[in-house]
Structure formats: C-alpha cells, structure tokens
Amino acid sequence: MTKTYMAKSSEVTRKWHLIDADGQILGRLAVKVADILRGKNKTIFTPHVDCGDGVIIINAEKIKVTGTKLTEKKYQRYSGYPSGRKEESLERLLDRRPTAVFEKAVKGMLPKNSLGREVYRRLKVYAGPKHPHAGQMAEATKKS
Numbered sequence: 001m002t003k004t005y006m007a008k009s010s011e012v013t014r015k016w017h018l019i020d021a022d023g024q025i026l027g028r029l030a031v032k033v034a035d036i037l038r039g040k041n042k043t044i045f046t047p048h049v050d051c052g053d054g055v056i057i058i059n060a061e062k063i064k065v066t067g068t069k070l071t072e073k074k075y076q077r078y079s080g081y082p083s084g085r086k087e088e089s090l091e092r093l094l095d096r097r098p099t100a101v102f103e104k105a106v107k108g109m110l111p112k113n114s115l116g117r118e119v120y121r122r123l124k125v126y127a128g129p130k131h132p133h134a135g136q137m138a139e140a141t142k143k144s
Contacts, residue, residue: 005044005046006046006049007044007045007046007049007051008049009049009050009051011044012039012044012049012050012051014052014053014054015053015054015138015139016053016054016055016056016133016136016137016138016139017036017053017054017055017056017138017139017140017141018056018058018131018138018139018140018141019032019033019055019056019057019058019140019141020058020059020129020140021057021058021059021060021062021063021102022059022062023062023064024063024064025063025064025065025066026063026064026065026101026102026105027065027105029063029102030102030105030106030109031109033055033057033106033123034106034109034110036052036053036055036141037052037053037054037055037106037110037119037120037122037123038051038052038110038119039051039052039053040052048115050115050118050119052119052122053122054122054123054124054136054138055122055123055124056124056126056131056133056136056138057102057123057124057125057126058126058128058129058130058131059126059127059128059129060098060099060101060102060125060126060127061094061098061127061128063094063098063101063102065090069090070089070090070091070094071089071090071091072089073089073090074087074088074089074090075087075088075089075090075093075104098127099125099126099127102125103123103125106120106123107120
C-alpha cells in the first residue's frame with residue numbers, strides 16, 4: 001500500500017516569479033497567480049501547508065477586461081457609519097489605484113483563513129514596469 005505524500009513547511013523551496021500584466025485579461029491572470037501563490041503548480045502541493053512561491057506583478061495598470069466590465073463592474077466598501085457605503089466602477093478604481101484591482105481579484109481566490117493571509121503576503125503588485133525586488137532574482141514567467 002502506498003502512502004500519500006504530505007509536504008512539511010521545512011521541505012518547501014520558494015522561488016519568485018515576475019509576471020508582466022501588460023495586455024493580459026484580469027481574471028485569467030489572477031487565477032494563474034493564485035495557483036502559484038498556493039503552490040498548486042508544484043507536485044508536492046499539500047492543502048494545509050504553505051508550499052507556494054512569491055509573485056511580482058508589473059504593469060498592473062495595463063490589464064484588460066472583457067465585455068462591459070469596465071463600466072458595469074462595481075467595487076463596494078463600507079466605513080461602518082450610517083450611509084457609509086461607497087461604490088465605484090472598475091474604470092474609476094483602475095484610474096485611482098490600479099494595483100488594488102489586481103490585489104482584490106487574487107485575494108478573493110485565496111483561502112479565507114490564516115493560510116490565505118500568509119500566502120497573500122508574497123504577492124507584490126506594481127502599476128508600472130519598475131519594482132524594488134531585484135534581490136529576489138525573480139524569473140520571468142512567460143505570457144500564455
């Protein structure tokens with residue numbers, strides 16, 4: 001009888017991936033990034049262990065969406081006070097904070113627990129082509 005392999009956190013080796021979001025579709029890229037952060041692209045994936053890699057996203061302001069999402073998709077936030085609900089479109093949020101759009105998309109695809117919060121810390125998103133993570137020696141991931 002064979003036993004199922006369970007990875008331990010001490011056995012996990014981490015890499016960094018550099019992904020250029022220029023011209024890519026928001027949801028499709030967010031799924032790939034969430035899989036890399038969780039470690040689902042590795043053969044040693046274990047659901048309860050953080051075995052994922054780090055991801056650096058550049059050019060987040062040049063991301064694309066399909067259909068009429070640019071004007072019809074709404075993001076809501078609530079201050080906690082009466083009449084404190086605010087709503088803004090994807091187009092306005094991209095103008096105001098282009099990194100927030102991608103961060104929200106990926107965060108929604110991660111587990112809603114301490115493991116998800118730990119994984120989310122390894123996501124770095126930048127609006128332009130420059131990033132301060134040269135020390136991580138991130139390998140460029142090809143566009144697909």
